[in-house]
Amino acid sequence: MSQIISEHIRNIAVVGHGDAGKTSFVSAALYASGSTNRFFSVDEGNTITDFDDDEIRRKISISTGICYTAWKKIKINILDTPGYSDFICDAFPALRSVDTAVFVVNAGAGVECNLEKVWEAEKDLPASRVILVNKLDRENTSFDSSIELLQTELSKRIVPIALPVGKEASFKGLICLITQKMYRFDESGSGKYTIEDIPRDMADDAEMARAALIEAVAEADDELLEKYLEGEEITSREIANGLKLAILNGIAYPAIPISASKNIGVTYFLDFSVDYLPSPCDLPHRKINETELICDSGRSLVAQIFKTIIDPYTGKISVFRVYSGSIQADSTVRNATRKENEKITGLCNLFGKTQNPASSIAAGDIGVVIKLKESRTGDTLCSPDQPVVMDPIEYPDPLFSQTFVPESKSDEEKISTSLTRLAEEDPTLRYRRSSETNELIVFGMGQLHLEVTHNRLKRKYGVSAIMKSPKIPYRETVKGNADVRYRHKKQSGGAGQFGEVAIRLKPLPHGEGFVFDNMIVGGVIPGQYIPSVEKGVRNTMGEGILAGYPVTDIKVELYDGKSHPVDSKDIAFQIAGAMALKQAFMQANPILLEPVMSVKIIVPEANMGDVMGDLASRRGRVTGMGNEGNKQVINGLVPMAEMLKFEPELRSMTGGRGTFSMEFDHYEELPSHLAESVVAETKKSRE
Numbered sequence: 286m287s288q289i290i291s292e293h294i295r296n297i298a299v300v301g302h303g304d305a306g307k308t309s310f311v312s313a314a315l316y317a318s319g320s321t322n323r324f325f326s327v328d329e330g331n332t333i334t335d336f337d338d339d340e341i342r343r344k345i346s347i348s349t350g351i352c353y354t355a356w357k358k359i360k361i362n363i364l365d366t367p368g369y370s371d372f373i374c375d376a377f378p379a380l381r382s383v384d385t386a387v388f389v390v391n392a393g394a395g396v397e398c399n400l401e402k403v404w405e406a407e408k409d410l411p412a413s414r415v416i417l418v419n420k421l422d423r424e425n426t427s428f429d430s431s432i433e434l435l436q437t438e439l440s441k442r443i444v445p446i447a448l449p450v451g452k453e454a455s456f457k458g459l460i461c462l463i464t465q466k467m468y469r470f471d472e473s474g475s476g477k478y479t480i481e482d483i484p485r486d487m488a489d490d491a492e493m494a495r496a497a498l499i500e501a502v503a504e505a506d507d508e509l510l511e512k513y514l515e516g517e518e519i520t521s522r523e524i525a526n527g528l529k530l531a532i533l534n535g536i537a538y539p540a541i542p543i544s545a546s547k548n549i550g551v552t553y554f555l556d557f558s559v560d561y562l563p564s565p566c567d568l569p570h571r572k573i574n575e576t577e578l579i580c581d582s583g584r585s586l587v588a589q590i591f592k593t594i595i596d597p598y599t600g601k602i603s604v605f606r607v608y609s610g611s612i613q614a615d616s617t618v619r620n621a622t623r624k625e626n627e628k629i630t631g632l633c634n635l636f637g638k639t640q641n642p643a644s645s646i647a648a649g650d651i652g653v654v655i656k657l658k659e660s661r662t663g664d665t666l667c668s669p670d671q672p673v674v675m676d677p678i679e680y681p682d683p684l685f686s687q688t689f690v691p692e693s694k695s696d697e698e699k700i701s702t703s704l705t706r707l708a709e710e711d712p713t714l715r716y717r718r719s720s721e722t723n724e725l726i727v728f729g730m731g732q733l734h735l736e737v738t739h740n741r742l743k744r745k746y747g748v749s750a751i752m753k754s755p756k757i758p759y760r761e762t763v764k765g766n767a768d769v770r771y772r773h774k775k776q777s778g779g780a781g782q783f784g785e786v787a788i789r790l791k792p793l794p795h796g797e798g799f800v801f802d803n804m805i806v807g808g809v810i811p812g813q814y815i816p817s818v819e820k821g822v823r824n825t826m827g828e829g830i831l832a833g834y835p836v837t838d839i840k841v842e843l844y845d846g847k848s849h850p851v852d853s854k855d856i857a858f859q860i861a862g863a864m865a866l867k868q869a870f871m872q873a874n875p876i877l878l879e880p881v882m883s884v885k886i887i888v889p890e891a892n893m894g895d896v897m898g899d900l901a902s903r904r905g906r907v908t909g910m911g912n913e914g915n916k917q918v919i920n921g922l923v924p925m926a927e928m929l930k931f932e933p934e935l936r937s938m939t940g941g942r943g944t945f946s947m948e949f950d951h952y953e954e955l956p957s958h959l960a961e962s963v964v965a966e967t968k969k970s971r972e
C-alpha cells in the first residue's frame with residue numbers, strides 16, 4: 286500500500302471466547318476482500334493469522350495474529366486475538382491498540398467465560414464495540430435468543446442493526462435495519478451479496494427491530510431523540526448519522542448475525558466498518574501528562590509497541606501502533622521508555638507471517654519494525670524532541686509451574702537463553718532457578734501454555750527437556766533440644782586429624798534463621814578453629830539432614846571441645862562440627878516445614894460453596910471473605926504443595942470464571958504423616 290491517509294484507516298481487534306470463530310471470521314474477511322485468493326480455514330490449518338506450528342496442530346490461536354485488508358479504499362487493520370484461557374492475556378494489549386473491539390460470539394454457546402473476561406477489560410476496551418453473532422448456520426442456534434442473553438449478561442446497549450434471513454442450515458442473508466434492504470449472500474462462500482427487498486413475511490419483525498435501533502441511537506443524538514419522541518418519520522440518513530455518534534461514544538453496541546465459515550454477513554460488516562466505525566482521527570485525543578496525541582502524520586511521533594514476535598529467521602519483530610506523527614524507514618527514533626535511540630531499518634506491514642515493506646507508517650496506523658535492539662513490548666517510540674512515555678502494558682503473574690529438566694549438557698547450556706527469547710514474545714511466560722532446590726522452574730498461565738512452551742523450546746531452539754512437577758522448597762528444623770559431644774580423630778598413617786566439639790542444639794522461633802553461639806572459654810578449642818566448627822555446621826545445614834532440605838531456625842551453642850597440638854586443623858574441626866550437628870539434629874525431634882501461600886480467589890457467587898469445600902480438602906483455611914463487583918472474594922492460607930494443581934481445578938469448578946493470585950506467606954510444620962513420605966522419597970532418590 287502506498288501513502289495512507291489516517292482518515293482511511295480502521296483498527297479492529299477481534300476478541301471473544303475460544304472456538305467462537307474469530308480466526309474463521311478474519312479468514313472470511315480476507316478472502317471476501319481479495320486479500321487471499323482462497324478461503325483458508327482453521328480446520329485445514331492454512332489461515333493467515335494462525336500460522337504457528339502449535340496453532341495449526343491444535344486448531345486454536347495462541348498468539349494475536351496481525352493482518353490488514355483494503356475494503357472500498359479503506360485500510361482495515363485486523364488483530365485476531367486468542368480466546369483460549371491460557372492465551373487470553375494477548376487480547377488486552379491488542380484491544381488497547383485499536384479503535385474498535387469486535388466481539389465474536391458463538392451463537393450456540395451463550396455468554397462464555399473468556400468473552401465475559403474481555404468484556405470486563407474496562408481499562409483496555411475502546412468505547413466502540415461491535416458484536417458478531419457467529420455460527421448461525423448451525424443447528425440449535427437463534428440470533429434472537431443470543432441477543433437476549435447478551436443484553437442481560439453483558440449490556441443493554443447491545444442492539445441489532447441487522448436480522449438474519451433463514452435459520453440454521455438455511456441461513457442465507459441479512460436484513461439491514463438502516464437501509465431496509467435484504468442482502469442475499471452467495472452460496473459459494475465468496476462473501477458477495479445481492480440486494481433485494483425485505484421478504485414480506487419479515488416486514489413486521491424488521492419494523493420492530495428498526496424501532497429498537499432508533500431508540501438506542503437516539504440516546505446519542507438530542508435532535509433525533511426529539512423527533513423520535515414526537516413520533517416523526519426518521520430517515521435512513523438520520524439513523525446512520527446518529528448510529529455513528531452512538532458507536533463513537535459507546536452508547537450503542539451494534540450486533541450483526543453472521544456465519545464465518547459460510548461467509549455470510551462478513552462483507553456486510555466490512556461495509557459497515559467503512560461507513561460507521563471510527564477512524565483513528567475520530568477519537569478523542571489521548572493525553573499523556575500535558576501532551577495531547579493528535580492523529581496527524583505531520584506532528585511529532587508517538588507510537589507504542591504492543592507486541593513482540595521473535596522469528597527464528599528475521600529476529601525480533603516489534604508491532605506498534607502510531608498515535609501521533611508517522612514513522613519513516615531509515616530514520617532514528619527515541620525509545621522514551623528505555624531512553625535509547627533506535628534505528629528504524631526494516632519497516633513493514635504485517636500480513637500474518639508475511640512482512641510487506643513500507644516506506645512509512647502513518648498516524649493511526651499499525652505496523653512493524655524489524656530488529657530493534659533495546660525495545661520491548663510496552664515501550665514508547667517517539668521523536669527525539671517529544672519524549673513521552675505511554676502507560677506500560679501490564680500482565681498478570683503466571684501461577685502454574687513446572688520444572689524443566691534439560692536432557693543433555695548442551696540442552697542445559699541453551700535452555701536459559703532460549704527461555705529468555707521465548708519470554709520476550711510471551712510476557713506471561715517466566716522462569717527462575719530455585720535457590721532452594723536448584724531446579725529450573727517455568728511459570729505459565731496453565732498446563733497447555735507450558736506444553737506449548739516445551740514444544741517451542743524443541744522446535745525453535747532445539748532444546749530438549751523433561752517437564753515435571755516442581756519440588757516443594759521444604760525446610761528442616763527441630764522442636765526439641767539436644768546436647769552432643771563429637772570427636773573426629775584420624776591418627777593412623779600420614780598426617781593426623783583431630784578435633785572434638787561439644788554443642789547444644791536449640792530451636793529458634795520461626796523465621797529467625799540461624800544463630801551460632803561461641804561459648805568456649807580458656808581456649809579448649811583454639812580461636813582459629815572456631816570458624817571451622819561454624820563452617821562445618823553451616824555446610825551441613827545447607828545440605829539438609831532429615832530429607833535434604835536446608836535447615837533453619839536453630840541455635841548452636843559451642844560450649845566445649847578439645848584440640849591436639851599437631852593434628853588439630855581446620856578440616857578436622859569442620860568435620861567435628863558437621864557430625865555433631867547431624868547427631869544433635871536427629872535427637873532433637875526434627876521436623877519439616879512447608880511453605881504456605883496467601884491466596885486470593887475471585888469466583889462467581891454460585892461457585893462459592895464448591896471452592897470453599899475444595900480449599901478445605903487442600904488443608905487450606907479461609908481468613909476472609911468479601912466481594913469485588915458481582916464476584917465473591919475468598920482470602921485464605923493454603924500450603925504451596927496443595928496449590929500446584931489448583932489452576933485447572935478452579936477452571937473446571939467455575940467454568941473458567943474463577944481467577945486467583947497467590948504469594949508466599951510463611952513456613953509451617955508439615956504434618957508428620959506427610960513428612961514421612963517426603964523423607965521416604967528423598968531416601969529413594971538418593972539410593
Ligand SMILES: Nc1nc2c(ncn2[C@@H]2O[C@H](COP(=O)(O)OP(=O)(O)OP(=O)(O)O)[C@@H](O)[C@H]2O)c(=O)[nH]1
Binds near residue numbers: 367
Ligand atoms: N458451522 C460453523 N462453524 C464455524 C463457524 N465459524 C467457525 N467455525 C468453526 O469453529 C471452529 C473454531 O473456529 P476458529 O475460527 O478457530 O475459532 P477462534 O475463535 O479463532 O478460536 P481461538 O482462536 O482458539 O480462540 C473451527 O472448527 C471452525 O471451522 C461458523 O460460522 N459456522
Ligand SMILES: [Mg+2]
Binds near residue numbers: 345346367368
Ligand atoms: Mg483463533
